Amino acid sequence: MNIIRLFLFLLLIWIVWGFFKRKNKKALKIQEKPNVKQGTMISCKHCGLHIPIEESIQVGDANFCCKEHSQL
Numbered sequence: 001m002n003i004i005r006l007f008l009f010l011l012l013i014w015i016v017w018g019f020f021k022r023k024n025k026k027a028l029k030i031q032e033k034p035n036v037k038q039g040t041m042i043s044c045k046h047c048g049l050h051i052p053i054e055e056s057i058q059v060g061d062a063n064f065c066c067k068e069h070s071q072l
C-alpha cells in the first residue's frame with residue numbers, strides 16, 4: 001500500500017511539474033512576439049512609407065513598400 005501511495009505522489013509531482021513547465025514556455029512565447037513586431041518596421045527607400053519588414057520587398061540593402069517602387 002505504501003509503495004502505491006508513493007508512486008501516486010510522484011506521479012502527481014510529475015504532472016504538476018509538467019504543467020508549470022508548459023505555462024512558463026507559453027509565457028516566454030507571448031513576451032517574445034511583441035518585441036519582434038516592434039523591431040521590424042522599415043521605411044520604403046523610394047517614398048519613405050513605414051511598413052512592417054514582412055510586407056516589404058528587399059532588393060540588396062534597400063527596402064521598398066511594393067514591387068513597383070523596387071523596380072523604379
Ligand SMILES: [Zn+2]
Nearest residue numbers: 044047065069
Ligand atoms: Zn514606396
